[in-house]
Structure formats: structure tokens, C-alpha cells
Amino acid sequence: MNTSERPALDLYKLVVVHYLVSALCFVGLAVMLMITAGNLTGHYFHPQILAVTHMAALGWGTLIVFGAIYQLLPVILETELYSYKLGWLSLGLFIPGLTLLVCSFWHFQPGLLMQCGSILLLSGITLFGLNVFLTAKQNRDDIHQEFIITACIWLMATALLGALLVFNFRYAFLQKDHLLFLKLHAHMGLAGWFLILITGVSSKLIPMFLVSKVQKNSLLTWSYYLMNAGLLLFITDTYFFGLNLKSYVAAVIVFAGIVCWMLFLSRCFRSRIRKTIDLPMSHSVLSFVMLGAAIIILPVIIFNAVKADQKAVDYTTLYGTLLLMGWISSLILGQTFKTLPYIVWTRHYQHLTGSAITPMPADLFNHKILRAQFILFLFFTVMFYAGLFYKSVVWIVAGLVCIFMVAILYFINVIAVLLHSPSIKK
Amino acid sequence: MPPVNIREISIRSRVMEVLRQVIDPELGINIVDMGLIYSVQIDEDAREIHVSLTLSTKGCPMGAAISGGVENTLKLHFADYSQTVSIVWEPAWSPQFISENGQKQLER
Numbered sequence: 088m089n090t091s092e093r094p095a096l097d098l099y100k101l102v103v104v105h106y107l108v109s110a111l112c113f114v115g116l117a118v119m120l121m122i123t124a125g126n127l128t129g130h131y132f133h134p135q136i137l138a139v140t141h142m143a144a145l146g147w148g149t150l151i152v153f154g155a156i157y158q159l160l161p162v163i164l165e166t167e168l169y170s171y172k173l174g175w176l177s178l179g180l181f182i183p184g185l186t187l188l189v190c191s192f193w194h195f196q197p198g199l200l201m202q203c204g205s206i207l208l209l210s211g212i213t214l215f216g217l218n219v220f221l222t223a224k225q226n227r228d229d230i231h232q233e234f235i236i237t238a239c240i241w242l243m244a245t246a247l248l249g250a251l252l253v254f255n256f257r258y259a260f261l262q263k264d265h266l267l268f269l270k271l272h273a274h275m276g277l278a279g280w281f282l283i284l285i286t287g288v289s290s291k292l293i294p295m296f297l298v299s300k301v302q303k304n305s306l307l308t309w310s311y312y313l314m315n316a317g318l319l320l321f322i323t324d325t326y327f328f329g330l331n332l333k334s335y336v337a338a339v340i341v342f343a344g345i346v347c348w349m350l351f352l353s354r355c356f357r358s359r360i361r362k363t364i365d366l367p368m369s370h371s372v373l374s375f376v377m378l379g380a381a382i383i384i385l386p387v388i389i390f391n392a393v394k395a396d397q398k399a400v401d402y403t404t405l406y407g408t409l410l411l412m413g414w415i416s417s418l419i420l421g422q423t424f425k426t427l428p429y430i431v432w433t434r435h436y437q438h439l440t441g442s443a444i445t446p447m448p449a450d451l452f453n454h455k456i457l458r459a460q461f462i463l464f465l466f467f468t469v470m471f472y473a474g475l476f477y478k479s480v481v482w483i484v485a486g487l488v489c490i491f492m493v494a495i496l497y498f499i500n501v502i503a504v505l506l507h508s509p510s511i512k513k
Numbered sequence: 514m515p516p517v518n519i520r521e522i523s524i525r526s527r528v529m530e531v532l533r534q535v536i537d538p539e540l541g542i543n544i545v546d547m548g549l550i551y552s553v554q555i556d557e558d559a560r561e562i563h564v565s566l567t568l569s570t571k572g573c574p575m576g577a578a579i580s581g582g583v584e585n586t587l588k589l590h591f592a593d594y595s596q597t598v599s600i601v602w603e604p605a606w607s608p609q610f611i612s613e614n615g616q617k618q619l620e621r
Binding site (some may be wrong): 136158159162163164165206229291294295296298300307358360361362433436437438439440442443445447448510 | 534535537539540541542569570571572573574575577578579581582583584585586588589598606607608611619620
């Protein structure tokens with residue numbers, strides 16, 4: 088092997104293993120959801136729901152994002168990843184940590200195994216963050232870089248609070264209600280990690296995929312400050328006073344940040360040269376619709392929580408599942424087939440461009456399977472959320488059967504891309 | 514005014530023609546129609562070809578594939594010349610640089 092190929096191969100292995108484990112977690116998540124379907128109409132603070140939520144947020148959502156960032160960050164910053172060993176070590180701590188945490192949540196045994204799981208996860212996440220910071224240490228004054236780094240800080244804070252909550256089960260040292268901290272933990276993860284990260288990465292990739300006319304970054308800068316300011320306000324105010332009327336203000340500030348991001352994306356969309364919207368991009372569009380639905384529900388939750396109405400709990404389940412299974416899942420289900428084929432294509436064909444006829448990255452996945460996946464995801468969306476809204480277990484289960492099939496199809500297609508055998512015409 | 518070198522003009526147009534074989538892997542259209550090639554300089558005496566190109570955005574994930582593709586193509590078709598490829602950012606690429614042919618392909 089040429090020594091110059093070594094870093095590329097190291098990066099390739101690190102990235103695709105993250106994609107693969109994440110796809111496996113998605114199948115596991117779908118199975119767990121079907122088993123615990125009956126509990127989805129009850130209180131969200133249920134052992135199996137906690138297990139499912141962590142499987143979705145960490146195993147499915149976060150692992151694939153780690154892989155994507157390892158691939159994307161060096162490209163954006165025109166540098167190499169600081170350390171591949173750190174990346175592997177992070178993954179090596181993350182996977183057993185996740186397994187221990189999810190299993191001990193599922194059987195609700197808040198003892199040593201859950202504590203070990205939380206510490207392993209925190210360590211894995213911290214090493215990931217360290218790798219990102221050291222890769223980006225030569226600051227390039229790039230707004231996308233700011234989004235990624237800030238999101239990593241939020242993720243580490245989320246994991247730290249999560250670990251504290253785990254220890255609080257046994258030692259009860261936190262001075263306030265456990266559910267209050269759970270709200271903070273959840274929003275640090277959902278808004279601090281996922282929302283800020285997705286905003287940064289999507290505003291880099293979507294204009295490139297659509298070939299949009301260059302957009303000014305001022306909207307993104309506004310979005311960055313509004314999202315972070317709103318979230319900080321929410322965390323501090325909720326910590327001291329619980330959910331109250333000021334929570335609306337925090338929600339409105341974050342919402343204003345989302346509006347700036349959406350305005351940026353819609354300008355990119357309207358000025359795009361590439362007219363065709365392919366299936367992966369359709370999945371992304373659907374994901375933004377789900378995000379919009381979740382945002383509409385948020386004031387309803389605050390309204391009912393302030394009144395101490397039980398409906399706040401029901402709407403919280405709907406809100407959480409719209410974000411995790413709707414917004415984040417739909418985005419991943421589509422963007423995987425924008426990013427993974429490119430990663431595999433680069434490995435097999437990049438050195439051959441111009442000297443041989445190579446397939447395109449989009450030729451590496453099965454389009455029929457992706458179409459079936461998209462249609463099944465639409466069925467899942469309609470049946471599952473209708474089931475949650477009307478508290479119908481039958482519709483919830485029907486939706487979950489669809490998401491299980493989505494997970495299987497997704498896994499098959501990911502494997503198809505990873506096992507692609509190069510074919511070259513001279 | 515420097516004398517017109519017919520041979521250099523001829524080679525430059527051949528270079529542009531072969532560079533049409535380099536396809537942007539994400540968009541599926543060639544980099545000449547994409548407007549990514551900013552200049553082709555030929556030095557007949559030094560037997561040298563220099564291509565300046567840009568990318569649609571800084572940090573484009575396809576950057577290495579595109580610049581590598583240009584090098585491979587030049588090596589394949591102009592083996593008796595040495596080749597250099599540089600990536601430039603001024604002026605910043607704009608979709609207005611896409612040729613009519615390229616626009617038609619993207620609108621499909």
C-alpha cells in the first residue's frame with residue numbers, strides 16, 4: 088500500500104464502522120419499539136421508554152453523526168482528523184457504554200452496570216469532542232465549524248448531566264426534582280446537540296447538493312446566536328423556576344433561530360440550479376416537516392405544564408417521537424444515501440477519475456429499496472403519529488411494523504453500499 | 514503584443530476537450546460545463562501544461578476527486594507534457610459560470 092493512502096484508509100474504516108453500527112442500532116431500536124409499543128401511550132418516564140430513547144438518540148442518531156463528522160470536518164477544514172486512534176477508542180467506549188445503559192434502563196437496574204454504562208458513554212463522547220476540538224484547533228472563522236464545535240460542547244454537557252442523573256438514582260444528591268433535570272438533559276441533547284449540529288452541517292451540504300447560488304452567511308450567524316441564547320435561557324430559567332411563562336420566550340428565541348436557518352435553506356432551495364429533488368433529498372424535506380410539527384406542539388406542552396395538566400405528558404411523548412423518529416430519523420434515512428455512497432465511492436474510484444469510466448456515487452445504492460423505504464416511512468408517519476394522538480395501540484403497532492421494515496430495508500441498502508465491488512471501464 | 518502560437522491554441526482547445534471527460538461525481542456533469550476550469554496555460558518550450566480550476570465551494574467533498582481527475586486525464590492524453598493543477602478561489606465560483614449545456618443537464 089502506498090503510504091499516502093494510509094490516512095484515507097484509516098478514515099474510511101473509522102467512518103463506515105460508525106455507519107454500520109448505527110444501522111444495526113436502528114434495527115434494534117425498531118424491535119425494542121415494537122416490544123414496548125403498549126407503553127408509548129403512558130408516561131414517558133418509563134424504563135423501556137428511557138431505553139428506547141437512548142437507543143434512538145445515541146445508537147441511531149449520534150453514532151452516525153460521529154461517522155459523518157469524522158468524514159466531513161477534515162474536508163471543511165482542509166486538514167486531517169487529529170487522531171484515528173482517539174476515534175476508535177471513543178467508539179470502543181461508546182458501544183459497551185450504550186449497551187450497558189440501554190439494558191439497565193430496560194430492566195431498570197440503576198446500580199453499578201448503569202453507572203458504568205454512563206461513565207463509559209461520557210468518556211467516549213468526551214474523546215470524540217476532544218478529537219473534534221484538536222482537529223479544528225486552527226480556527227478558520229467558518230460558521231459551519233462554529234456550529235459543529237458548539238454542538239459538541241452541548242453533547243458533552245448532555246452526557247455529563249446524564250451521568251449525574253444516573254448516579255442520582257442511587258445517591259439522590261441533586262437538590263431538585265429528577266424530572267426537571269430530565270427536561271434539561273433532553274433539551275440539551277435535542278436542541279444543543281442535534282439541532283445546532285444539523286443546522287451547521289445541512290447549511291453546508293444542502294446548497295452543494297442543490298447547486299444553489301451562494302447565500303450570505305448572516306442568516307446562519309443569527310441562527311447560531313438565537314438558538315444558543317434561547318437554549319441557555321431555557322436551561323437556566325427552567326433550572327431555577329421550572330416550566331413557566333418565560334419558557335415561551337426561550338422557545339420563541341430558539342424558534343427565531345430555526346426560522347433564520349429555514350430562510351437560509353429556502354433561499355438555497357429557490358435559487359437551486361439542480362431542479363430534480365432525489366429521494367434522499369425528499370427524505371430531508373420530510374424531516375423538516377416533522378420538525379415543524381414538533382415545534383407547533385412545544386407551546387401546547389408549556390401551556391399544559393404551566394397548568395399542571397396531565398396532557399403535557401401525552402404531548403411530550405408526541406413531541407419527543409416527532410423529533411427522534413420523525414425529524415432526525417427521516418434526515419438520516421435520506422442523507423445516509425448522499426454521504427455513504429460518496430465515502431465508498433471515494434475509496435474505490437477517486438484515484439481513477441479521468442482515466443476510466445467509473446460509476447457515480449448515486450449508482451452504489453439500490454434505488455428501488457430506497458423508494459420502498461421512503462414509502463414505508465410515510466406509512467409509519469401517518470399510522471404511528473395518528474396512533475399516538477388518538478392513543479390507539481393498534482395504529483401504533485401498525486406504524487411500528489412499518490418502521491421495522493424501514494430499518495431492515497435501510498440496513499440491506501447500507502450493506503449493499505459497503506459491499507460494493509468496483510467495476511471499471513477503460 | 515506577443516506572437517500568436519497556433520500550436521499552443523490547438524493544444525489548449527484539446528485540453529479543454531479532454532477535460533470534458535472529468536465528471537463531477539455528485540452532479541454527473543463535466544467540469545468544463547460546470548465552469549470549474551478557469552485557465553489552461555501551455556508552455557510549448559518547457560513542454561508544460563498548467564490548469565487552474567476552482568470548486569463550487571470551499572471544502573467541497575468532491576475536490577480531491579475532481580483535481581485528481583484532471584491530473585489523470587492530462588497524464589493519459591498528454592503523456593509527453595508535464596502537468597500541474599492548481600485550485601484557485603478567485604473569482605469565487607457562481608452557478609452563472611455553468612454553460613447552457615450544463616444547465617440543461619442539471620434541469621433534467
